Amino acid sequence: MRDKSHITDYEPVTRSRQAGLWEDDPAGEEWPRQNRAEAAGDGLTDSHAGARVAGANDQLPPAPARAGSAPNWVLKRGHMLSYLGLFLFTAVLYFRPYELIPALSSFNNMAFVLAVATLLVFFPTQLALEGTLTARPREVNLLLLLCLVALLSIPLAIDPGVAWDMFSGNFIKAILMFIVMVNVVRTPRRLKALILLALAVSLFLSVGALKDYYSGNVIIEGYRVAGRIGGLFDNPNDLALHLATMIPIAVALLLSARGVMGKLTYGVCAALMLAAITVTFSRGGFLGLVAASTFLAWKLGRRNRFVVVVIMLVAAILFLALAPGNFSVRILSIFIPGLDPVGSSGARQQLLIKSVLVALRHPLLGVGMGNFPIVSIHDQVTHNAYTQVASEMGAAALAFYVLLIVSPLRRLREIEDQTYEARRASRFYYLSVGLQASLVGYMVSSFFASVAYLWYVYYLVGYAVCLRRMYEAEHGLLKEPTVSGAEQGAERTPEARGRAEVFPEPKAEGRLVAE
Template identity: 30%
Template sequence: MTNLVWQQMTLRTLRPSRWRGSSFLYRLLGGSLRSWRPGSWLMLQSEPLGVALVALVFALAPFSSTSLVGVLMMACGAFWLLVTVSDDSNWGFTPIHVLLLAYWGIVTVATALSPVKAQAFSGWVKLTLFLLLFALCAKILRSPRWRSWVITIYLHAALVVSVYGMRQWYFGVEALATWTDPTSEMASVTRVYSYLGNPNLLAGYLIPAVVFSLAAIFSWRGWLPKALAVVMAIVNSACLVATFSRGGWIGLLAAGFAMVLLLVYWWSVKLPPKVRPWAMPAVLGASGLVLVAAVLFVEPVRMRVASIFVGREDSSNNFRLNVWAAVLDMIRARPVLGIGPGNDAFREIYVQFARAKYQDALGAYSVLLEILVEAGAIGLLSFLWLLLVTFDRGWVALQGLRNAASREGYWLMAAISTICGLMAHGLVDTVWYRPPVQTLWWLAVAIVASYYNPPEETSFSQNSPFSPFSEFEEDERLTISN
């Protein structure tokens, strides 16, 4: 009984083929331009063009304006819609799509009922663009080759960002704002921000870069690509540490810890049976010792960690505590559906609840509080349900990939770790809502969704678009079987 409830809660029993047969939306849109597709050069090149659009988003996001990223996401959304209405054979519909559609619907209602409708509508448009980007990514990343291409492009962009950040660390750079309490021992420490203009934002951007570069060490073939992946992992990690972002460090610890646990699970089948039960406790113990040693013996780390526990004595802590107090009052005022999405709606309402001297805040400085204030308790529950289903789908797919000994499992582990890291960082900061970071969040969720195998498929097919195998891995599988 418990297992059945869990399967229903995580939508494991969802049958996309049955949905397609009974959905009015599918009958309205699915294949409405089917006859145009075979004779269209655009549709014959739909996959490379889709990859190019997505790649542009992740290649330019850290270097360009928010407006340009928005235009590119609009193009991605329009292209996804065009591809969808011209192809009724495979929408790539997954349980994650179901929860995202539900969340979007709740936010839409919150927008319609918002006390500041114009500002909430602006936030609704932004959210819709991010979800359309997810939809296109989830569709095209089912191909292992295109998945690897998009991740590789992001990693190269992140390497450029990190190299410039390390240059700031070595040569020094003037702070663009007061990011550190001027009365603290860390006041004179350089906090790098690279092209993103803010060390906390840079830290959020680099969390996925660290775990995906670790995955690339095992996924990429050849010593030269692997050496490049090692360099990426070292430079990205060093740059993230040099941001001295406490939220970023928390996110890095969460992402790194999740990645290590998943790697231990992945490799545990190769360990001797007597050693296998001790693998996970050993990793947990070693991780704890490394963390304690860093806090005790590395002075900048010790001072930065200590600042978390000094309460209002630290100006950054004091600011967040005052913002959170006002946000809780906002939630009590509209607990069910919130005030509507977006930072414009938040700032319009926040001034009515803000404490004296703390009347300007970009957001709630916590993802969960932000969702609660924007979409209410209903919206938060739907978002938490989305996280639950995403992790469940990732775990199910990872088990299948481990049994198949597919290298694609490393990208999946990195995507799951990215979600953990960005959520941990997002608990105490607001950078999750900035395009350079939120696009990476939806990329990670789309990667998890891209591994979805419908229940009616009894086994992975090599030629299936849902297959975890890459055509580049065929020789490896033949070697293993022989």
């Protein structure tokens, strides 16, 4: 049971008819691919999912404008058991049923068991399907480099035990499950199911936050609500960050939905998440929401930019005017620290300066993961994801972390540009824009929260990588892996020849190169 007393000091829990997002799509369960589509029970055959075309503008070739056109070749589903494990793990990670259901209170290691079981199924299956432990898009390489730097920093940490606990906690789990996600989410419906799961927990949290606020159950500083689920969402700032990144995705699904009920459902979901952000009174969450909303409106209203600016200004004024309690004063305290009743704004500025100084004094490997509070002010964390990484793991880790977030943006923008003219028939346009907005929202909100080692960004980047891989597969851009001599011999067996039916291969513009 949650302590009902006021909490004043807390830290982050360390065409007329639009094409829906693959709704009612007979080809939605499979994505197009190159040769060997039947091999090994439907595995991906690219070891470089980020392969791209080197053309005049170094971009992917334009997407076909035809709606519903049948692909020339298909990649059948694979990793069904691994995906099921990932889905169940994510559900437990989000909902923490052992907290919500008293009968399950003794099963608090449920997520760990599911993660281990998923990995035990995933790696042998991945080796059998593709002969490699993982596909290697740029984001996977960046995350592996970040993991390497984290490992190197542990022996040199101020307290290696604390650093190891931080590394072996959420961080390594996030890395491993990110790798699983990139490899097993290989059909549109799988991606949509994961996104809907995230929206479901967001809706649950939003309704709970609003109910707690209006019933007076405000336990943070006497006027702020906490999430009804612990772990990722107990802290109001972390809850607001999550909701700010999910609203653009809900809007993208709304715009791509075909039926009225679908549009209404996603619209209500977005509205409830927006309302829930206000009762968290999170300044970082609000700024992330503003950044994500502005980006989303700018992208979707590219032909009427002046109208978009006017609407955004009016919406911002109405939002602040209708927000509950002293929300407007709370936001103004960003610029006028004296308006903050608990003085947290000034304390955050001091922590920012301190974390920057620590990062400058320890540029190679930092002071160790989770070790910043040892050298901090009053044992507090950085309250900034970027200086958290820089001060605890060094400058190289900061570069890898920032590139991990920024890298998907360029690829999503390419998909957006190539599908814009056929956006009402495209299955990729709106979600590519929504994911860009979500990443922008995270980049802003995480400037005010120590969330670099938590799950938020790894799921967002994972969604982006999976969407891009599907787009590249549909347009014949996935590169075949190098086949070893043993594999070539296996291909000559009758069983292998029976699996490796050759489909017509489309001609892509330019030359395929690996990232």
